[in-house]
Amino acid sequence: MHPVVAAVTDRIRERSRSLRESYLTDIAEAAAEGPVRTGLSCTNLAHDYASATDDEKLILRSSVRAANIGIVTAYNDVLSAHAPYRHYPEQIKQALAEQGHVAQVASGVPAMCDGVTQGQSGMEMSLFSRDVIALSTAVALSHQVFDGALMLGICDKIVPGLLMAALRFGHLPCVFVPSGPMHSGISNQDKAKVRQAYARGDVDDEELLKSEMGSYHSEGTCTFYGTANSNQMLMEIMGLQLPGSSFVPPGGNLRRLLTAEATSVVTRITALEAGYLPIGQMIDERSMVNAMVGLLATGGSTNHSIHLVAIARMAGILIDWQDMADLSEVVPLLTRMYPNGSADVNAFHEAGGMPFLIRELLDEGMLHGDVRTILGEGLQQWCQMPYEDDKGQLAWKAVAAESGDLTVLAPAHAPFLREGGMKLVSGNLGRAMMKVSAVPDDRWVIEAPAKVFTDQQQVLDAYRAGDLNQDVIVVVKGQGPRANGMPELHQLTPALTNLQEQGYRVALVTDGRLSGASGKVPAAIHLCPEALTDGPVHAVRDGDMICLDGHKGLLQVITPGFEQRLTEEVRAPLDVSASRKGNGRELFQGFRMLAGPADQGAISLGWE
Known part of the structure; x- marks a missing residue:
């Protein structure tokens, strides 16, 4: 052992x-x-x-x-x-x-x-x-x-x-x-390319639907x-x-x-x-x-x-x-x-x-x-x-002694990486998980100014307006279990991938989740404590410099005075009213109230 x-x-x-x-x-x-x-x-x-x-x-x-x-x-x-x-x-x-x-x-x-409900209430x-x-x-x-x-x-x-x-x-x-x-349907790479093209506005709904149905068939x-x-x-x-x-x-x-x-x-x-x-x-x-x-x-x-x-x-x-x-x-x-x-x-x-x-x-x-x-x-x-x-x-x-395809399945003596696919990152914003198995090594460290949002549609609107055409760490707060049930923010992946491919240094920081299929863009997710419980992420402002370092396991606001802001600033309560009703969400109020933090399993059963 x-x-x-x-x-x-x-x-x-x-x-x-x-x-x-x-x-x-x-x-x-x-x-x-x-x-x-x-x-x-x-x-x-x-x-x-x-x-x-x-x-x-x-x-x-x-x-x-x-x-x-x-x-x-x-x-x-x-x-x-x-x-x-x-x-x-x-x-x-x-x-x-x-x-x-x-x-x-x-x-x-x-x-x-989750595929049907991605991006929806x-x-x-x-x-x-x-x-x-x-x-x-x-x-x-x-x-x-x-x-x-x-x-x-x-x-x-x-x-x-x-x-x-x-x-x-x-x-x-x-x-x-x-x-x-x-x-197997169309290749995952082809599917991803069409999604990115759609995010740029280069293909229409019909072309996107054709691609998606070629994958899920x-x-x-x-x-x-x-x-x-x-x-x-x-x-x-x-x-x-x-x-x-x-x-x-x-x-x-x-x-x-x-x-x-x-x-x-x-x-x-x-x-x-x-x-x-x-x-x-x-x-x-x-x-x-x-x-x-x-x-x-x-x-x-x-x-x-x-x-x-x-x-x-x-x-x-x-x-x-x-x-x-x-x-x-x-x-x-x-x-x-x-x-x-x-x-x-x-x-x-x-x-x-x-x-x-x-x-x-x-x-x-x-x-x-x-x-x-x-x-x-x-x-x-x-x-x-x-x-x-x-x-x-x-x-x-x-099972055969050798892998049938070394591009897919490697032996332990010659792995794709010598370490596993996840990292714990922590600092003055709390604790978060970072999936690094699909992130190029030169993207494991991102230092850039923050742009702060409270839902993924705001991010997509800013992307389409060109407001994210820069080195940026996109902060999406108010997405934790107690705020709105911690939805996956999968819709952000194509847009952020496009920014990355344009040469910008890009990362995501959120108290929400990403889809299990996300991974190319460096992301610190499941951030605890969440913004609704006055976690430090609620104090982040546009322009704050953030360092996300997958090698050292750091997630840190490095803007001078941030720690003092945490202790002295009185922050307005996070507005999560939009997630309180409609499409049956009102029935889940008890779950939101009882939900624990993500690093404790986000259990909402009220059981000990």
């Missing part, structure tokens, strides 16, 4: 000791009761069995070894990645029936598409949808009639929300079931390496998803075989079997460190600097951005996927994908290989790629 990885793990374990012990005690007490449904009243059980088929009723009533598996599905056909889930419940029920078990759809959970509910999904999953599992759960979810806030709730029902085993990415996950595909990487490297299953495309027989195998796996680890392994015992400090290492080694979505903190907290584990920063100093960057390169996740999978990545990180001592997984002890099993054998059965084979 690499000494830094070991040290970070020990630090997290010690920091979490009391909370983790309390958590494990809670789930042990829940497990000691045995399957709760065996103690339910006849009336309770009759309601549960009422809609089951006669065969399912017979199994549930007569077999003490039969498992009832709850399916929590995020199916809808607004999300292309979730559209394949339409048929999963019946596939799962059939597969389980053949083994003498039963499945019930416990609940559907909401699942919004719905994006202000996106982060909170994670916690709504966690609450919805808790409602589903609260029926207490299930011996295990299968989670059907892929995209941005859905997987974190499902996992947060699953960990609060930590006495139950849980398996995540993916559906895979769509086939069918069922399956969007193929760039954003938050959705980072989710899939995380579930696999944490041992919650079958080996090599994340990026197998939907629709084919291999995908159906993997889904059937996932249903079988969950029945083998329920409390009805000798191999009982509840998710709360399976996921521990080592699992969370593996997740952070995977995120850094792949240049994954910065959104997970928030989500992983929240997920860990649900398992009684306390992780901090400093843990990620320390790991980033030693974890090598082994992938180049858009926006960190030109390839997509299909090319990554073909080159060796997750099995190759996990093997390389294990060999370098970057991962805890002795973690528990849905297949039992050890992560070595995740160094295999699934395939359909000549009898039409699911099989696994060891």
Whole structure:
């Protein structure tokens, strides 16, 4: 084990000791009761069995070894990645029936598409949808009639929300079931060029829509390496998803075989079997460190600097951005996927994908290989790629010794970068995360005057007016969790990229988020404390000189007198009234009021 990885793990374990012990005690007490449904009243059980088929009723009533598996599905056909889930419940029920078990759809959970809501008012509910999904999953599992759960979810806030709730029902085993990415469309580089041309006004809506539909064109996950595909990487490297299953495309027989195998796996680890392994015992400090290492080694979505903190907290584990920063100093960057390169996740999978990545990180001592997984002890099993054998059965084979494409997937001895893809930057503005995996090295340090805005439309208006044609650090404040739900500011990427390509030194500083697909422009995001709580960013004025230094981890206003301004200036309250109503936002006022800071997971559940 690499000494830094070991040290970070020990630090997290010690920091979490009391909370983790309390958590494990809670789930042990829940497990000691045995399957709760065996103690339910006849009336309770009759309601549960009422809609089951006669065969399912017979199994549930007569077999003490039969498992009832709850399916929590995020199916809808607004999300292309979730559209394949339409048929999963019946596939799962059939597969389980053949083994003498039963499945019930416990609940559907909401699942919004960030791609649809980017730049719109719905994006202000996106982060909170994670916690709504966690609450919805808790409602589903609260029926207490299930011996295990299968989670059907892929995209941005859905997987974190499902996992947060699953960990609060930590006495139950849980398996995540993916559906895979769509086939590759137009190249991500071509898509980005059209977006930049549109931002300059060189192409019209029709041309832009044609380009976008050439990229997002069918069922399956969007193929760039954003938050959705980072989710899939995380579930696999944490041992919650079958080996090599994340990026197998939907629709084919291999995908159906993997889904059937996932249903079988969950029945083998329920409390009805000798191999009982509840998710709360399976996921521990080592699992969370593996997740952070995977995120850094792949240049994954910065959104997970928030989500992983929240997920860990649900398992009684306390992780901090400093843990990620320390790991980033030693974890090598082994992938180049858009926006960190030109390839997509299909090319990554073909080159060796997750099995190759996990093997390389294990060999370098970057991962805890002795973690528990849905297949039992050890992560070595995740160094295999699934395939359909000549009898039409699911099989696994060891991943190739060499990468199938060195421009996409590198061996650990020759990484793309010797350090990971994220940096923690801090100073007199607070703490923020900086994704550097796609930023050229000569852009890691930007010193320039500030231009201050309170929403991204103001930035775009200033860009179109030519007011940003200079070296500039664009400051967008009032975008934190308590202000307006911390929306992604993805619409800024093409305009700021254009300025950068014109030769200007450009950076972004914000208490909001960027899309998981952003990265070319240096950006300090998730800034804490946020402006609404009178964070220092609220005191920044146009013309203040700011230094953003990814090498030294600095985010600093260097204008003389700024610190004195922080203590003496009385600042007008930030006006966030525009985010308080319309499009359902008024229903989320309670979430905004309860939301914690981004570096503590931005949790809005009011739970301790």
